[in-house]
Amino acid sequence: KQEVTQIPAALSVPEGENLVLNCSFTDSAIYNLQWFRQDPGKGLTSLLLIQSSQREQTSGRLNASLDKSSGRSTLYIAASQPGDSATYLCAVKSVSRLTFGEGTQLTVNP
Amino acid sequence: NAGVTQTPKFRILKIGQSMTLQCTQDMNHNYMYWYRQDPGMGLKLIYYSVGAGITDKGEVPNGYNVSRSTTEDFPLRLELAAPSQTSVYFCASSYPQQGENYGYTFGSGTRLTVV
Numbered sequence: 001k002q003e004v005t006q007i008p009a010a011l012s013v014p015e016g017e018n019l020v021l022n023c024s025f026t027d028s029a030i031y032n033l034q035w036f037r038q039d040p041g042k043g044l045t046s047l048l049l050i051q052s053s054q055r056e057q058t059s060g061r062l063n064a065s066l067d068k069s070s071g072r073s074t075l076y077i078a079a080s081q082p083g084d085s086a087t088y089l090c091a092v093k094s095v096s097r098l099t100f101g102e103g104t105q106l107t108v109n110p
Numbered sequence: 111n112a113g114v115t116q117t118p119k120f121r122i123l124k125i126g127q128s129m130t131l132q133c134t135q136d137m138n139h140n141y142m143y144w145y146r147q148d149p150g151m152g153l154k155l156i157y158y159s160v161g162a163g164i165t166d167k168g169e170v171p172n173g174y175n176v177s178r179s180t181t182e183d184f185p186l187r188l189e190l191a192a193p194s195q196t197s198v199y200f201c202a203s204s205y206p207q208q209g210e211n212y213g214y215t216f217g218s219g220t221r222l223t224v225v
Contacts, residue, residue, distance in 0.1 A: 004152070034213045043200065043218040089152060091214070097168065098143070098202070098214055100152035 006101035021075040023090030036089040116217035123191040131186040133201030141204040142184040146197040191224045
């Protein structure tokens with residue numbers, strides 16, 4: 001059974017800081033890994049999708065990496081802004097299903 | 111292109127009542143899913159479907175039923191609502207072929223409270 005863990009559970013940083021969110025998974029037989037953002041009371045917004053054959057993906061200030069063999073992914077956020085405050089969820093796609101971590105709640109203080 | 115649409119957005123049910131959460135997608139995705147998210151937690155898979163007429167249980171199916179009569183619609187049925195079913199429910203869909211490297215698209219959620 002696939003298990004996904006995200007560390008830390010919560011993170012508070014000052015504006016402008018670069019930061020890294022971590023995601024680990026137990027079964028390396030995955031198709032892809034997806035990072036989502038969730039604002040309070042809202043749905044999920046897809047940020048980045050890394051396919052199993054890829055090592056990283058970038059979108060603006062976001063960079064996600066994938067090391068399938070070690071079961072790890074990181075989401076790097078450069079020059080953080082208060083608008084980045086949200087919960088970030090990592091999800092791993094295996095056969096027929098997507099397994100989520102419990103998320104990292106990020107607060108960026110002005 | 112509306113993506114994944116869920117209705118209603120909010121609902122309060124009394125214990126023992128029943129209701130159907132609606133989900134429809136217009137992207138011709140074969141795969142559809144229902145997740146629940148409890149406060150401060152990740153999403154847990156309730157049921158999923160790989161195509162019209164085919165459904166299967168996820169991690170937490172007890173107390174729920176689904177049907178998939180068309181590619182577009184995947185309703186979730188609660189027959190006898192219980193307080194433990196208070197949660198936010200998300201419907202999602204993904205592109206056709208199993209194993210293809212496509213991501214998921216999520217609806218905006220239904221916030222259900224059972225009192």
